[in-house]
Amino acid sequence: MNNRVKTLTETALLISGVNPKKCMKCGKCSGTCPSYDKMEYHPHQFVSMVEKGQIEKLMNSASIYYCLSCMACVERCPRGVEPGKLVEAVRLMKIRQQDANHKNGNDIARIADENVPQQLLMAAMRKYRK
Amino acid sequence: MQKIGVFVCWCGSNIAGTVDVEAVAEALKSVPGVVYSVSYQYMCSAAGQKLITDAINEYKLDGIVVASCSPRMHENTFRKTAEAAGLNPYMVEIANIREQCSWIHKDKEEGTKKAIVLAKAAVAKLKNDKPLKAGTSQVTKRALVIGGGIAGIQTALDVADAGYEVDIVEQRPTIGGRMAQLDKTFPTLDCSACILTPKMVEASQNEKINIISYAKVEKVSGFVGSFKATIRKKARFVDETKCTGCSLCMQKCPSKKGKDEFNMNMNNRPAIYIPFAQAIPNVAVIDPEQCIKLKTGKCGLCEKVCAAGAINYKMEDELIEREYGAIVVATGFKPIDPSPLNEYGYAENADVVTSLELERLMNAAGPTKGTLLRPSDGKHPHEIVFIQCVGSRCDENTERGKPYCSKICCMYTAKHAMLIRDKYPDTNVHVFYIDVRTPGKNFDEFYRRAVEQYGVDYIKGMVGKVAKEGDKLMVRGSDLINNQQVEIAADLVVLATAIEPDPSARSIGTMLTASMDTNDFFTEAHAKLRPVESPTAGxxxxxxxxxxxxxxxxxxxxxxxxxxxxxxxxxxxxxxNPCVAESNELMCNGCSQCEKVCPYGAITYIEKEVRGPGVREVRRIAQVNPAVCQGCGACTVACPSGAMDLKGFSNKQIMAEVDQICL
Incomplete structure (x- = not known):
């Protein structure tokens, strides 16, 4: 596990308070999930993928938005793993790094149109770079 | 001055690998009182023991310290060696330099230092040792077996076979237990009743076995070899010696609202009943909650029809007091109630049943006379879903069930699935499982047969929800292998419910001071080497x-x-065991603290005339029954006046050890 993956995994575990090692892979969460068919990664896969450090895949999947947060999986998990909290955590991580999509100062010169007013560029950077 | 010998064992490389045993033996030579110190490869071997015997004789030793493995392993061995050489066996001390030193350390220098300290502490203790003499106690040659299921019956039969008397105390009106409720047994599919009932008959006909049914053990006192038990035999309202088991009373009884416990409450039974046809004793019992005569004073029909004159509405509970040498706990189990796991809808839907209920539904003597019918409408189910691990293997911190694997569910579910497919080939059977656990002779072959020959559909995944829709039960679960969520419209859902100890186990455990785990299963004296004994002797x-x-x-x-x-x-x-507590009469202040903490009831308080320097008066003082005391030492810690002391582990001895290590 490289450092970035490690940090992401630790963050997901910290935010959710979930210990994926408790999972016995019974699949009850997925058996219970009302959004199952809409999700690319199903609740039981979420637990397994977090354990294996595949957080980025999850962050970039629409699955995190299909979870209804009904918490049926949390309620019924026999091992107290609480997969719903993991989905919630990954969704939160995605939101927290929204600004990562935005440009930093060094990229500007390469892409800036000379017709764009300097003032606008500065404003845009100030606005998104938090 | 005492003459002490020290014997340091290498235990092959077990000790010698991490401890410089020769250095230990050498260091101990300089301890005052030690006249001989030596190390040897295997002290427990015949040659090693001879080394000890010779040294005792040659140096006229008063006591020996063996620095070796845990006293649990070889303390007895070395005590016997010492005794054979003419030494008091309680003048032997063991310094545990294996489990508590070599096995847990890596650094040889540190390990050697610690071994020397441990050996010196043992010498310090030995200097305060006094020769002790073990007493003897009588053995009552009768056993008490609590519980009359297959476990209790088998134990009783074997003990009786050896010529000893056995009493079986069974809480229900008949022996037979859970096995009597089963239809077939895996993996051979024998009819359960056909193999159990001959054993029940054998037990009832064995003159050494006395079956006390519809009774419970109320009080137990005493100790290994001489327990005294009080057994409450509940009033049956039917004279056991007269009833012939003709069951005429059952047919005439007008009260028919009692739930048939034997059939898992799935049908009704009369207020006077015999639990099942092969019951032992084959004697009726009146349920006082249901009997019209006992509740209102009117009726008395059964008394009129009973040709044997066995009915007695005035019967009262009977208390039986007997002595026993040994007690066997065979209290068995019950399935958990799956109602709190509300996603399965057990409480709401009659067609969601437990596996034990299914056993009764498939049994010829059951509520449906052996034809598999749905409890709700009496129709044949054509789509049956089994759910495994219901309430088993759950996290201890959730309220979802038991943390352990109930062990029998995988096999009985395979059995049920196979039997249904065999008898009703037009019925589809699905089994939701997490893992199929089949360690046992011919067990995995049995499960594979269910899949390969009988076409049972095993789905790896758990069920999330069972919901009623019309006359169907919609079962939604995951199929992890196909990475799919599946939904099955079922006619019958069977829950492979976890098993838990019978509710009576906890109070019996407390009564016997037999230790239990957090799940109320009885703990064995050693998980591997003493699996059928409780840590409580007898x-x-x-x-x-x-x-x-x-x-x-x-x-x-x-x-x-x-x-x-x-x-x-x-x-x-x-x-x-002579290492028991002893109270100093002069120091005892009669506070009763020791009596309260004693887990064995070994301490009583008596009024006694105490004589000492300047003292001559009647005082209330503690007295220890050495036959009951197990030498746990709780009283010595609780005693505020320092009157209580443990022979062989006196406060003085323990302080000498501590001083040796710390000063």
């Missing part, structure tokens, strides 16, 4: 009371428990 464990197990394992364990009981009853006397 208490033995048989069947599921100790942990989940199937019929063959239960029978094997029951016989093992019997062999331990026989080994105990065959002795005329027991050697008691």
């Amino acid at each position: 208490i033995f464990l048989s069947g599921v009371a100790q942990g989940p197990k199937d019929v063959p394992e239960t029978v094997a364990q029951a016989s093992a428990a019997a062999s331990k009981v026989i080994g105990l009853l065959a002795k005329d006397h027991l050697v008691t």
